[in-house]
Amino acid sequence: MADPTTARAPRRSLGKTILQYKYFYLMVLPILVWYxxxxxxxxxxxxxxxxxxxxxxxxxxxPWTGLDNFKTLLTDPEFRTAFFNTLIISVMKLxxxxxxxxxxxxxxxxxxxxxxxxxxxxxxxxxxxxSWVVLAGIIMNILSKDGIYNQIAMLFGADPSSxxxxxxxxxxxxxxxxxxxxxxxxxIIYLAALAGINPELFEAAEVDxxxxxxxxxxxAWPGIKSTVSVLLILxxxxxLTQGASFEQIFNLYSSPVYSVADTIDTYIYRTSFTVGGDxxxxxxxxxxKSVISLVLLWAxxxxxxxxxxxxxY
Amino acid sequence: MVKKxxxxxxxxxxxxALLAGxxxxxxxxxxxxxxxxxxxxxxxxxxxxxADNPYKDPMEISVAFWDADAEVAKIAKDPIAQEVLQKFxxxxxxxNTTWDDYAQKIxxxxxxxxxxxxxxxxxxxxxxxxxxxxxxxxxxxxxxxKYPNLAEYFEAPDIKGLNVDGKYYxxxxxxxxxxxxxxxxxxxxxxxxxxxxxxxxxxxETWDEFKAMLEAITKADPEGKHIAGLTTTQNKLxxxxxxxxxxxxxxxxxxxxxxxxxxxxxKLVPAVFSKKALPALQNMRDMYDKGLIDPDxxxxxxxxxxxxxxxxxxxxxxxxxGFVNFNGDIYEKRxxxxxxxxxxxxxxxxxxxxxxxxxxxxxxxxxxxxxxxxFSSKVDDKKMDRIMALYDYILSPEGKDLLIYGKEGVDxxxxxxxxxxxxxxxxxxxxxxxxxxxxxxxxxxxxxxxxNNPLIANESxxxxxxxxIDWVLKNTKVPDYDIRLTxxxxxxxxxxxxxxxxxxxxxxxxxxxVEQAWNDILKxxxxxxxxxxxxxxxxxxxxxxxx
Numbered sequence: 001m002a003d004p005t006t007a008r009a010p011r012r013s014l015g016k017t018i019l020q021y022k023y024f025y026l027m028v029l030p031i032l033v034w035y036x037x038x039x040x041x042x043x044x045x046x047x048x049x050x051x052x053x054x055x056x057x058x059x060x061x062x063p064w065t066g067l068d069n070f071k072t073l074l075t076d077p078e079f080r081t082a083f084f085n086t087l088i089i090s091v092m093k094l095x096x097x098x099x100x101x102x103x104x105x106x107x108x109x110x111x112x113x114x115x116x117x118x119x120x121x122x123x124x125x126x127x128x129x130x131s132w133v134v135l136a137g138i139i140m141n142i143l144s145k146d147g148i149y150n151q152i153a154m155l156f157g158a159d160p161s162s163x164x165x166x167x168x169x170x171x172x173x174x175x176x177x178x179x180x181x182x183x184x185x186x187x188i189i190y191l192a193a194l195a196g197i198n199p200e201l202f203e204a205a206e207v208d209x210x211x212x213x214x215x216x217x218x219x220a221w222p223g224i225k226s227t228v229s230v231l232l233i234l235x236x237x238x239x240l241t242q243g244a245s246f247e248q249i250f251n252l253y254s255s256p257v258y259s260v261a262d263t264i265d266t267y268i269y270r271t272s273f274t275v276g277g278d279x280x281x282x283x284x285x286x287x288x289k290s291v292i293s294l295v296l297l298w299a300x301x302x303x304x305x306x307x308x309x310x311x312x313y
Numbered sequence: 314m315v316k317k318x319x320x321x322x323x324x325x326x327x328x329x330a331l332l333a334g335x336x337x338x339x340x341x342x343x344x345x346x347x348x349x350x351x352x353x354x355x356x357x358x359x360x361x362x363x364a365d366n367p368y369k370d371p372m373e374i375s376v377a378f379w380d381a382d383a384e385v386a387k388i389a390k391d392p393i394a395q396e397v398l399q400k401f402x403x404x405x406x407x408x409n410t411t412w413d414d415y416a417q418k419i420x421x422x423x424x425x426x427x428x429x430x431x432x433x434x435x436x437x438x439x440x441x442x443x444x445x446x447x448x449x450x451x452x453x454x455x456x457x458x459k460y461p462n463l464a465e466y467f468e469a470p471d472i473k474g475l476n477v478d479g480k481y482y483x484x485x486x487x488x489x490x491x492x493x494x495x496x497x498x499x500x501x502x503x504x505x506x507x508x509x510x511x512x513x514x515x516x517x518e519t520w521d522e523f524k525a526m527l528e529a530i531t532k533a534d535p536e537g538k539h540i541a542g543l544t545t546t547q548n549k550l551x552x553x554x555x556x557x558x559x560x561x562x563x564x565x566x567x568x569x570x571x572x573x574x575x576x577x578x579x580k581l582v583p584a585v586f587s588k589k590a591l592p593a594l595q596n597m598r599d600m601y602d603k604g605l606i607d608p609d610x611x612x613x614x615x616x617x618x619x620x621x622x623x624x625x626x627x628x629x630x631x632x633x634x635g636f637v638n639f640n641g642d643i644y645e646k647r648x649x650x651x652x653x654x655x656x657x658x659x660x661x662x663x664x665x666x667x668x669x670x671x672x673x674x675x676x677x678x679x680x681x682x683x684x685x686x687x688f689s690s691k692v693d694d695k696k697m698d699r700i701m702a703l704y705d706y707i708l709s710p711e712g713k714d715l716l717i718y719g720k721e722g723v724d725x726x727x728x729x730x731x732x733x734x735x736x737x738x739x740x741x742x743x744x745x746x747x748x749x750x751x752x753x754x755x756x757x758x759x760x761x762x763x764x765n766n767p768l769i770a771n772e773s774x775x776x777x778x779x780x781x782i783d784w785v786l787k788n789t790k791v792p793d794y795d796i797r798l799t800x801x802x803x804x805x806x807x808x809x810x811x812x813x814x815x816x817x818x819x820x821x822x823x824x825x826x827v828e829q830a831w832n833d834i835l836k837x838x839x840x841x842x843x844x845x846x847x848x849x850x851x852x853x854x855x856x857x858x859x860x
Contacts, residue, residue: 053424054444054448055423055424055444055445055448055449055450056448056449056450057448058426077837077840077841078837078841140612144609144612145539145541145607145608145609146539146626154539159604160539160608161608162608162609162611162612162822164611164612165608165609165611165612165818165822166822167824254548254611254612254818255548255611255812255814255815255816255818255819256611256818256819256821256822256823258815258819272420273416273417273420274416274569274812275439275440275569275810275812276420276439276440276441276442277440278440279424
């Protein structure tokens with residue numbers, strides 16, 4: 001007689017499972033439709049990377065050109081600049097920005113009372129809801145000749161300058177403004193993770209005489225480590241898209257800083273619409289970016305798993 | 314259970330609504346199509362539907378034009394525009410574009426086969442315009458014999474030169490009768506009132522005098538506003554001023570594809586890359602380093618720059634649109650409210666083309682037109698005929714008079730062969746859509762430089778405008794260049810663009826010496842095939858006998 005504890009539950013057909021959980025499936029349907037329509041459907045356009053676009057024949061009818069677009073890409077100096085700028089800006093933003101919300105969350109959790117925490121959280125989260133178009137206007141005003149930056153500089157006898165048109169200053173401005181916009185929003189998830197730690201652990205540690213730093217290192221950090229790891233993987237995966245944010249750079253840059261600020265996205269936009277480059281070539285540039293993103297995501301996920309954390313898949 | 318089903322159904326409905334909202338196609342414009350019928354003209358339409366009327370069938374024509382939504386909406390308030398459209402039984406459907414997005418939108422519509430019937434863009438010479446013609450995106454114009462005014466319009470040499478294998482694919486918007494008039498398209502306005510307060514007594518005529526004036530104003534800062542030197546409404550205009558220091562043929566319209574060629578050391582080269590470039594760049598950098606140029610010039614935006622200039626925060630303004638914009642954007646929109654009791658022409662002057670290092674007075678050189686009308690290949694012959702008829706009428710003497718002076722006997726009368734205005738109120742307010750209809754076909758900017766033409770409403774500015782162009786025509790000379798080289802097609806040249814405004818800004822703001830900064834730029838152009846393009850053009854020019 002089979003042991004009832006080890007007996008397998010009878011396998012049910014997929015149809016029956018769907019029927020049982022029909023409401024969940026119904027709820028997820030719009031999301032699937034969204035992905036099908038806006039993410040998977042348009043993917044046939046990727047074929048353009050291997051074609052030269054013909055207006056009369058459209059995407060499907062345009063003639064195939066094999067790997068020609070990718071060969072051109074390797075010899076294009078502007079693509080090279082855009083490629084390295086994308087990597088530099090993305091990596092630097094990750095390094096500069098990623099720890100900031102964690103530090104902010106810990107500071108708010110540890111040092112603020114509930115009311116103060118809510119106040120600071122609201123103030124710091126607010127910029128996230130302002131679009132880059134508006135924020136860029138504000139930043140330009142701050143850094144313009146009549147702006148507060150130059151007013152202060154002139155008080156100390158400096159000549160007015162335009163940091164947004166200065167190759168040395170432009171990237172740091174990107175990092176700082178990115179932190180300013182996102183620090184509050186990104187800290188919410190860490191604050192939630194911190195709130196999920198059993199307060200008795202902190203109390204017990206306090207009774208045992210653990211210092212604040214010790215409590216942070218041995219209770220708070222392990223409590224949010226898995227969240228940090230998942231978010232790091234997500235950030236790395238989206239690094240090239242969101243790190244080198246098109247909206248931020250496009251709204252702030254100008255030709256004097258192209259050499260340090262032109263990223264793959266802005267390069268595609270400028271070349272497609274200002275110069276009128278071939279859509280096939282521009283698609284090839286986009287495909288290269290997507291492939292790099294995929295590799296980065298895989299690498300980050302593998303690394304996290306090797307470090308003993310849970311990966312995304 | 315019922316509750317669950319209701320909740321799920323509501324969720325689905327909401328998602329579907331959101332998806333539907335996202336998936337809308339705005340290419341067809343909104344529903345505010347303007348029709349003469351909408352304003353009570355339907356009765357007369359009935360009358361015009363006589364059997365012999367070639368326009369008896371109503372026709373809806375979609376038009377992509379800058380601010381088309383607002384412009385077409387004005388037709389309902391404009392009896393003249395209604396009369397013109399009614400004559401051809403046309404209803405215009407606006408497809409809005411803006412100055413910021415028109416090129417992008419039109420290229421996207423071309424790629425996705427969603428072009429409106431008529432669309433306005435400055436695309437001559439670009440890679441994509443050549444493809445539109447080769448790949449059947451735009452419709453060729455029919456035989457113009459049936460449209461005498463249009464046929465005459467195409468007799469102008471640089472418009473005639475646009476034919477491709479004997480066919481025309483566009484109606485360019487003519488501005489001027491000759492390139493000498495291009496001086497009007499890049500003017501420098503300066504605050505003469507502030508210059509006088511800073512001790513300047515003579516209006517500048519040379520680069521040194523101009524620089525001395527800017528230096529005096531910025532140093533004296535007469536109104537205590539930390540006044541900047543020269544600014545611009547768009548940074549793509551800057552070549553139109555700085556190349557004038559000894560290299561005027563290098564001026565281009567900012568599209569990247571209209572660069573002109575000169576002969577140097579027995580070889581044809583784009584003027585931008587000639588030996589004359591370096592002194593012009595050095596002069597520009599000197600001005601920047603001395604604080605005579607607004608440090609924010611790289612990020613300059615139209616309305617901000619106008620505000621800056623009028624409010625006394627910039628000593629000079631490089632602007633497009635000549636005296637028409639001087640009247641509209643500076644005087645009408647800003648100056649007359651800010652300084653109601655002053656005569657603007659005593660406070661703001663327009664810089665005459667300066668004497669360059671070679672002793673010549675030079676001005677920017679462009680084409681005689683700017684931007685073009687294109688017609689989607691989906692437009693059938695019947696609709697094309699109607700469009701051509703409308704264009705022909707707007708270019709006819711009758712159409713021109715109606716759209717400039719209004720109605721004879723009501724708005725103006727003819728005395729001794731001259732038109733004398735009767736209407737004292739602004740015609741722009743009385744007939745708010747007439748300018749749009751005119752500009753849909755051609756700008757004919759030169760018509761405004763006439764004391765009898767009320768388009769430049771402020772008479773002092775109009776007088777200055779007329780005097781200015783007379784002076785320019787008498788005192789400046791357009792240097793030699795061959796426009797055929799600009800239009801010439803070679804494999805490398807077709808893909809080559811020269812965005813000189815970007816290069817000028819790079820040199821201006823670079824920390825490196827001018828020569829080094831310029832050499833770096835030259836190196837990047839060489840990597841993109843500059844030498845190969847020069848070889849190809851020289852070979853083809855030789856073949857075609859162009860010297």
